[in-house]
Amino acid sequence: GENVEQHPSTLSVQEGDSAVIKCTYSDSASNYFPWYKQELGKRPQLIIDIRSNVGEKKDQRIAVTLNKTAKHFSLHITETQPEDSAVYFCAASKGGNTPLVFGKGTRLSVIA
Amino acid sequence: ETGVTQSPTHLIKTRGQQVTLRCSSQSGHNTVSWYQQALGQGPQFIFQYYREEENGRGNFPPRFSGLQFPNYSSELNVNALELDDSALYLCASSLVGSENYGYTFGSGTRLTVV
Numbered sequence: 061g062e063n064v065e066q067h068p069s070t071l072s073v074q075e076g077d078s079a080v081i082k083c084t085y086s087d088s089a090s091n092y093f094p095w096y097k098q099e100l101g102k103r104p105q106l107i108i109d110i111r112s113n114v115g116e117k118k119d120q121r122i123a124v125t126l127n128k129t130a131k132h133f134s135l136h137i138t139e140t141q142p143e144d145s146a147v148y149f150c151a152a153s154k155g156g157n158t159p160l161v162f163g164k165g166t167r168l169s170v171i172a
Numbered sequence: 173e174t175g176v177t178q179s180p181t182h183l184i185k186t187r188g189q190q191v192t193l194r195c196s197s198q199s200g201h202n203t204v205s206w207y208q209q210a211l212g213q214g215p216q217f218i219f220q221y222y223r224e225e226e227n228g229r230g231n232f233p234p235r236f237s238g239l240q241f242p243n244y245s246s247e248l249n250v251n252a253l254e255l256d257d258s259a260l261y262l263c264a265s266s267l268v269g270s271e272n273y274g275y276t277f278g279s280g281t282r283l284t285v286v
Binding site: 103 | 213220230278
């Protein structure tokens with residue numbers, strides 16, 4: 061089955077700097093790659109997603125890139141702010157009614 | 173529009189007991205998935221229900237079972253609770269058959285087994 065690896069497990073950046081989180085997946089049939097942000101004690105919230113027919117997607121300060129050949133995708137957060145501090149999870153699925161397979165998460169700390 | 177709601181929010185059970193967790197899916201969604209999130213880990217897929225039938229299962233033993241009702245709400249049942257079952261249990265709903273693959277998560281039920 062699908063296996064998703066996520067790095068780094070923790071990341072500290074200065075406010076205003078950029079943060080990059082990387083994930084790799086194993087199943088070449090996966091075609092949907094969402095990113096979730098989870099604040100302490102709260103539900104995972106979808107922040108951005110990408111499908112395999114697109115190489116990059118951007119939403120204000122957040123962007124995701126996908127390299128299907130290498131089977132990896134990355135989350136980029138620019139101009140980080142303290143409220144970006146949270147745990148971020150990547151996931152992969154084959155779309156439709158197939159389940160999401162999550163990475164183990166990255167704890168991002170933005171230092172003011 | 174209503175989001176995904178789960179009940180109860182917190183629960184303490186004794187080893188060997190049974191527990192039922194409940195989930196109401198987002199309006200318009202027809203599929204419910206359950207995930208177990210241990211402390212410091214990513215959510216792990218337990219199973220998914222579509223059209224009131226189990227439609228995919230992760231690596232969890234049979235003592236984890238579920239139901240989906242005609243209104244698309246769902247229950248997760250865990251029998252013979254073990255200490256390692258202590259976790260946040262997340263329910264997520266989605267709409268199969270649409271071009272939108274997005275899952276909406278509930279706030280979860282935090283289960284503690286003592």
